[in-house]
Amino acid sequence: MSDSGGPDVTQELRLPWDEDPDDLYEHAPCGYLTTLPDGTIVKVNQTFLTWTGYKRGDLVGHRRFRDLLSSGGQIYYETHYAPLLRMQDEVHELAFDVVCADGRTLPTLVNSLLARGPEQEPRAIRTTLFDATERRGYEKELLFARKRAEDSERRIQVLQQVVADLAAAPTEAEVAEAVVRAPEAAFGAASSSIYLVDVERDTIVAVASTDPTTGNWDDMPRSSPRAVARVADRGDLHVVGSLTEAKQHFPDLAENMRRSGRNTVVLLPLTTGPADEQAGTETLGVLAFSFTGERRLSDAELRVVRLLGQQAGQALDRARLYDAARHREELATFLAETTRALDELHRLLPRSRILVDRVVPEIADWAAVRLSVGPTGVLEEKGGPAPDADLLAHALARVTTTGEAIFPAPDEKLGCAVLPLTARGRVLGTLSLRMAPEHLSVAGEHAFLVELADRSALALENSRLYEQERQIARTLQRSLLAGNMPGGDARFAVETYYQAAGQDLEIGGDWFDAFMINNDRLAVAVGDVVGRGIDAATTMGQLRSAIRALAGDEVGPAKLLEALDRFVDRVETARMATVAYAEIDLPTGDLTYACAGHLPPLLQEPAGSPEYLLQARSAALGSRAGDLRRTQTTRRLPAGSRLLLYTDGLIERRTRPIDKGFELLAREYARRRDAPLQGLTAALADTLVGRDNTDDVCLICLTLGTEERIERTIGADRMQIALLRADLRGWLVSHDVEPETRDAVLLACSEAVANAIEHGYRDDPFGTIDVAATVTADAVEVKVADHGTWRGPTTDVSRGRGLQLIRESMDQVLFDRTDGTTVTMRRAREAE
Template identity: 55%
Template sequence: MSVPETRDSGQELPLPWDDTAQELYEHAPCGYLTTLPDGTVVNVNETFLSWTGYGRADLVGRKRLRDLLGVGSLIYYETHVAPLLRMQGEVREIALDVRCATGRRMPTLVNATLNYDADGAERVIRVTVFDATERRRYEAELLQARRTAEESERRVRVLQQVVADLAAVPTASGVARAVVAAAGPAFGAADGGLWVVDGDRKQLVLAAAAAHAGFRDVALSAAGAAATVVRRGEPVVLAGAAKLRTELPEWAPALLRQGRQGALLVPLTAHEAVLGVLVCTFTEAHAVSDSELQLARLLGQQAGQALDRARLYDEVRLREERAVFLGEVSRDLDGVTGLAERARLLAEMVVRGVAAYAQVRLAGEAEVLAEAGEPAATGTDIELPLTVRGAVAATLTLRPHGGLPVPDPAFLAELADRAAPALENARLYEREREVARTLQRSLLAGEPPGDLRFTVEACYRPAGGGLEVGGDWHDAFLITPDRLAVVVGDVVGRGLHAASTMGQLRSAVRALAAAEAGPARLVEQLDRFVDRVETARMATVAYAEIALDTGTMTYCCAGHPPPLLLPAHADPETLWEGRSAPLGSRAGRRSRAEATVRLVTGDRVLLYTDGLVERRDRHLDEGLDRLAAMFATRRRSPMKGLTARIADAMLMGGEPPDDDVCLLCVSLGTEPRLERTIPADPYRIKAVRTDLKGWLEFRGVDEDSADALLLALSEAVANAIEHGYRDCADGTVTVTATQLGDEVILRVADKGTWREPRPDDPARGRGLFLIGKLTDQMEINTDGGTTVTMRRQVAGG
């Protein structure tokens, strides 16, 4: 049949069926929608309705385009598509999920055009919708194929990387860590651990673990999966927490507590023997594929060969390391001087080198001198006698790592021969240093004068290391019954010359103070003394005299750090007046300056040497500011032990300072609140009684009340020592005394155990009966120890 030639004439070709514009619209191969600018559907074709299952009445005038979109597509439409449509007038091939009447999500590609009227106002939006279901499926298949290829390539890379890592680490421990680190990249494991078969092939010994301290060694006689892997030499897959619980050995609870849902156990093989097991665990159900099993076998073979090679290397290296270790023991022990330091260093070195735990005891001593490592570590203890000149000086006990070879006897004998003389020399050094310390203390001032009008507390901390004594010193003495002198000085240098010079200066100060010429005149006379004692040149001195009847303090600082005043009710104040050059300085004038400050009851003055505030790593101002702040926080602290607490806080950690440190604090009046803590020793009760007696006298308590309170205190402290600590070798008792109006409150507290008086022993309980008669009220609290509170009305005060 010939076709009419109508194309050139512009006429339409006749069709054998009716194909109206409406038919084309309704049954087009895509969905059509027409919406108002706000998205309300005003027209929709039959194709879209058949795809989605909606009726025309369900959509036209009732739904907006946004109402037909899934949640994710709706957000994308509102934030991207709609704004873009209004800016450009059209959008093309936008991927949106349309929500069908049944709730199914249909993937689509959407084109939309915004039409305007003659005035340029938005009129309608025409939307075409293409079903992208098959396209989405095809894309998903392509994506899955790509992921499979990428996963295969990734596993090949992982295996290559593992092989490279294993080749780079020569030691067995390095091989173990490299294999455990590969568990995540190779199989997507959350973590894992590696166990190696011990030399006797009786158990699996933990070699490396990614995260779990709960992993332990595994007996090969167990019926678990790990032992099965060793016997069969094939990987084992465990799926589900219940399966883990029945198949994994005793460390399974550590896994299950962290939500493990599966495990893959891989044997490490070499020369047809299983050398170890790699355990990979998963937090979610994990189906191990055939390709992963193949990778597991290859990984196990490569790791097993690397482990076998590393063990040979470790044997050679161990011999070399132990030879080096013995040399380091001799060298490093010679690098420290103290007995405790050498013992601690020896224990630490043994733990780092050959053992899981080590301790050192002196011969004949029950107390452990030093220890290191984990006392609960498994293993067999080995005791090495450390012998010097035929006598045992100490004992070194070491506990090798469980499952690892015990050090050979020749090595242990060599270790003992090197450690013994080092400890014995340190013991001799300690004895000589104590002699030097005794000399230092003998040259320092004795006990400060006892007087209820003031309290003096001092502290001396020698520089760490060495046998040399220092030149820091302090002193406090009464020039007259109403005039107190306090002084802190620092002689240049260390050693016997400095200590001797310090003693001469202290004696000179006491002799010159008797002339009552004042601080400035005294320091001027010290200058003349220094002219005859060359070793005293450039010494520094802070000297003060306090008139106890008026509270006036006159002071002079010769090159010394300034005194620190802590008023009873104000901020600390650094006393920068009255300053001049160090003793014997020939620069400038020879006359000395002095300054005066008025003190009241409760004020505290701190004198100190530069070792307390000077550090190489900070400016002097920082040290002075820190001291002032620390002094202020202890405004209400008891004077007893105050300077020692300040020294400890300033020296941070209690380590011996680089320079000698000397502090002296004086306070006018007695303490508003008495507080003392003593060891649980009956011989220490006297010191507390003496302090309480002075405190009560200063507060004007009548003699009868004071005697009653002192006796009650003695009984309460004695009870705490005898009964509270009856089953304890050591302990402390804390005593506090306060006064509220005309009532004195005493508290005696211990941390021991309470013991009820026994009716069958009439001698027991008499102390409490006596305390009850001596005081107006007695309360006993036995929570967390025992606290006895005693109250008594007093006359005077």
């Protein structure tokens, strides 16, 4: 009893701290471990042993704490647990999986405390472990619930993104791409496909799929019995939940489901209005998506599916309107660009080529332009194969006569549209186009093609008139140039070339002339009058006539230019004209020249490099600035020298310095030093200018004296044979070779060169052939040498019809195969 008379509580109630401490440690509701600083276990309680199934003797002194952890736990122990414990002396609630004696893992939460000695040296680690199995399960439930929430949120976001993409998609293709991806992201569908209704072709077109290998992935008529066509026709949603159901209602779908392993298929019509309001709605397509396993869609999901079909249908309707507007804009742009491209060229054939090149393959796979006026016939044709010739000829005749276009029906054999090219009230010709049948059947395409033909006709008629006027201008231009060049004199030969500006209808002021002052003195001149047109051409003729009138035995180039200065004082349009004038004393070979503001002549002597004659230069005619004195220079030229006079159109370009033009001319002139004179000036102009020149080009080349020995190098081109033959003929005539001998030498030389081209350079179009000829009092000897490879080491070059002609023409023929093939031919001259 207590002092107050009550019971003595201390005798009946035993407090917890009165229990045995060892028992409390051993059977605590958590595991205890004591380890050395290196992790070796030195003490463990029974609770930990019970949880893990280990025996005390297995752990104490034999195992380290880290050895009891899973592989991931051991890595975490080394990278996080141990460093933190050393730095902080304690760690709290670290999750580790402990591997039990039977191999199972025990989820735990670990708290550890590092005990240190008097010198702060680590002495022991005390660790408490709590069983986290239930907590881990709870966390998994939370994670699963979170995942479901995230999946729901993601589905909502996917649908929101689809709606946003549909709002931003301007074309049918982009709408289809946005819709076809939605079922997989929103509902977990295995695959989906989208089909669109083509009203004009009365078909249902497959446009997009996430798995084209499944299902009947092709176009179909709208009247097809297939599931997609039936849903498009009825406009209602179908969910096929099993293979059995598919066999009952959609046999084609059942076969697809069986082959692809799909168990559920949804067929969603894409409509312009709510699916439950059929009045005023239109089905524009069908979205089909499927699931591998059985998938039962809830009512809420079905509402979302129907909303997707409605949104997609409205987006398709908007995209079709946009596509139609864009197509009209593309056609208008094509017309504008085609008109601009045609206007950039002036010639008839290039314009017709540009027209056909733009049409094929952009709007047609075959096209042809024919004219019935001017240069009649087919101007240009591209693509293929061409339509039936008889049907096309009949259509062309009908369109040319009536002036009305023909647009055949898709089932007609003609298969192409034929449009009249009408300009200024008459049919110039026809434009024929083969296009896809669906385009030929659309009224909007008809209007576009008629507009294209009308614009093209006007452009072609303008180019035809331009060429007509250009030809008139060219004829007038050439009539104002010098007439026949002097010839028939063995002491010299003259070659000229004129090329008018490529895009100019006006007459130019460039000119050349050559004439005999007396029996032994030859004059050559090149000039350029400022400006273009009739005034420039008239002035050009006056200057040319004045030079002929002023030239004389005792005048010379300097005095002639002084006289021209006085002449231009009375002819204002001749002021600032440039002239290069030279006189050649044929018996001596003396060249006397002067340049009034003109480009320097270019001289090529038989030996050495080309040389520009830069002396005797002064200002243009009638110039009132600078030194007005006129000077001249004389130099003696050896036989075989060539003198080239030219106008600035040959070398001047806006895109390069004039020094570069001089360099190119000298190089090309040197490269042709052994080429025949005939065709030399044309070849120079073709190389340096081409055919798109913007300025007139005049050249005159003079070859002086009779060469004792003619040496020429030509390319392996049969076109060169005629030029060589003309050059060789003139040389033989100058040496008074008898006609019969001359003709025989020309025939044999031509055959030898032809054989070298055909056999020696059959695979080398860039080969060269050397021709050398000499004349003595007794005979003519010709050598033709190539460096090519003939048809084999055993080939007898002396066989063949060409060689037979050579042998019949010449008295002696020898062959040398040391380096290529050299044919040496000799013909005795006839006795006088």
